[in-house]
Amino acid sequence: MANIFPKWSNFVPIKIILGIGLVVTAVVAGITYYGTPKYMRVGYQPIQPVPFDHNIHVEQLGMDCRYCHTYVDRSEHSNVPSTNTCMNCHSQVLTDSQALAPVRESAESGEPIPWVRIHKTPDFVYFNHSVHVNRGISCVECHGQVNEMQTVYHAKSLSMSFCLDCHRHPEKSIRPVDEVYNLNWEASSPKEQEEMGKRFVHDWKINPPLSCSGCHR
Amino acid sequence: MRIFLGIFVFLCVATVSIFGIRGTKFTEPPLYVFPDMDDQEKYRPQGENTFYQNRMDDRPVVPGTIARGSSWETAKVFNEDFNYAQADNPELYTGKTRSGEWVRGFPVEVNHALMELGQQKYTIFCQVCHSAIGDGDGITKQYGVATTLSYHDDRLRDMAEGEIFNTITHGKNTMSGYGEKLRPEERWAVIAYLRALQRAQNGTLDDVPTPFKKELLESLQAPAQDSTPADEPETTQEDDSSTQAESTE
Known part of the structure; x- marks a missing residue:
């Protein structure tokens, strides 16, 4: 009796299994790498209506974050400054700059400047800025080195695991309350950070919520 | 199999070359594959609103009115005994x-x-x-x-x-x-x-508390020191009165 199946068919099951294995691995690897905020959001650097340069204002002029983001330490929401705040100085500084034309128009008309929002938690996440900055969590922990950014971009993933990493180990990120707005501050060593952090967590009775309702409502 | 492997490798290379690597800067708004309830129809602080003419969620204070506290308890705020x-x-x-x-x-x-x-x-x-x-x-x-x-x-x-x-x-x-x-x-x-x-x-030298006076006079004799005014108010007082004292004497 002649062979029904040719000889090469012996290898078909192995090849199929191997092929499926490869495809599944590639898809899983692809989604893991590309499907999370670490890829989807980090690096988002929209073109703003006014090319505001944090580096000049913070590093060169030495302005405090709270001159503009005034309510960050007393509100859940860290405000984008009103046009009035810009005009405190720019009514006299660079008064004929083309880049600042939208600011002057806004000051005259009362229409807001359409800043493009970069960092945004989902609407079912209730993040509170004031509790974080008033308990030694610096701006830099979530927003990166904004003081050095000429154009602001999304520096950290702000995914749920990002939040939870810190909520589980606050001692790694906590710092003296006076240094919260000093984005260049760093503990002298990781060991020092750990010891100091543990002390703060204990002394200030830091107990970051890990339950769903801590952030979701 | 060879054809399959060829296509597979091609697709992998194509994906990486199209999507690039993590952390690359981009200006287009991030893509939402599953938007879930990330964007809800609600008013947010400083949010955008297409209903109002100036496109702001935040509503300005109505002219001629004054805020009666920020309490949620209307009974309390609108009580006759409410103190402004x-x-x-x-x-x-x-x-x-x-x-x-x-x-x-x-x-x-x-x-x-x-x-x-x-x-x-x-x-x-x-x-x-x-x-x-x-x-x-x-x-x-x-x-x-x-x-x-x-x-x-x-x-x-x-x-x-x-x-x-x-x-x-x-x-x-x-x-x-x-x-x-x-x-x-x-x-x-x-x-x-x-x-x-x-x-x-x-200030004058007389304003300097006695315990610091000696130190101050010594520092005046030393070459001009760098004053750091942003310290404690007390320190500022001493540092600055030192320059003042210098000029008055």
């Missing part, structure tokens, strides 16, 4: 007495905590123009804000605290008001700190 804090204590909120004169002195207790608060708020909001010692030579002067005044003249030393309060709240000449950025207590704290700066800049 501003009417109760005009000194604290307007810098004027009931008869309309500028307040002299402070309607809040001046203590170390208030001084520290004042220093903190001064450093954030005033220092950029008025400088750390209040001589009007802040960093903005180099960029064209030319009209900033020095606090250190007799007119401003004798000015009533209430009038300074009014200037901070509403601004004056080229200075804008900071009433929205500073609470009334914080404005009084800034005034207290400002008075300390004035005192420090106008």
